Amino acid sequence: MPPEAEPSEGGAVPDAPETPEPPQPKRRVVLLAVIAVLVLAVDQVTKAIAVAELEFAEPVRILGGAVYLQLIRNSGAAFGMAAGMTWVLALIACAVVIALIWFAKRLRSPGWAVGLGLILAGALGNLTDRFFRAPGVLQGHVVDFVSVFAPNGDVWPVFNVADSSLFVGCGLIILLSLLGKDYDGKTIEKKKVRKS
Template sequence: MVQVNRTSQRKKRERNYVGLMVAIIVIVALIDQAVKQLMLNWLEPGQAVAVIGDWFRFYLLFNPGAAFSMGQDSTWLFTTIQLVFVVGALIAAFFIRQPWYAVGIALIAGGALGNLCDRLFREPGFWFGHVVDYISVGNFAVFNLADASITIGVVVFVIAVFLDDSDKAEKQDAQEVKDGEAQ
């Protein structure tokens, strides 16, 4: 009986993380859009405002492509990929049982949703909109909060993969049940 209780306790802990993921996705996208609107109201396109010398600046530009402005003629493709990822993440939320996987995927999806909003609703038009970028660090490409969220999400997800011991825990549970049946 003790073995069954231990297993049922583990199952309770291994719930899905739909609420957590939706909250992270929505919060990241809303903050991203709010900061973009603030930057649009404050800066002119191409205008740079030094925050920490030339190392950290706010610099407003519009990016039709992906990271580092690659694929500028493929805006429709990036829009489609982001939409598929956000929908896929919401579906996956019902099946994810590890909290750090949920956080990583939600950060990626929240960033994708933030940039997707730009691609859907900003100039030059629906599905082909340009992403608002405004963070300039050193000589690195100009990016935004959504991009940072995607990067952090990937790092969290990769770390979660390397630290995942769920197979070990499942094997331990199975062995405990087996040992309990043998007694």
């Protein structure tokens, strides 16, 4: 049993010292940044190759027809949604990027760092296209080049590495949430017990 606190000279029992919050592990922020930079680089390199090799070409059938490579310029969101709303999507992507960078300092979970790094890479990948590709700033069309099971997105919308990164990152965050793993590295159930 811990010894009881001794009363001070005034007769009051001093409060127990508060346990300080553990310092923010910078490794989680570094992990998020490394994932984001690597995936962004892969996205931009593959888009550059697609533009150089697939412009005006017929769809290239690979893996026995499981994948077709063809160049599509997309004015919409991931997987071809919200076509024609390019500038709105660009502003939303800017807000997402800013929010993720601000939130990164709170991270203590490596799983969340990976998931948010993938989401950040996906948002930045397509946002880069919207800023720097034709027809102009905030209106640029995203380069998509992967069509699965059939050409022209007949089975599944044509996509790129950034779209895949967004999809996988969101899936990972949802999975971690369902498993009760929070961004600060603690389990949600333990937090509820402490609050009650």
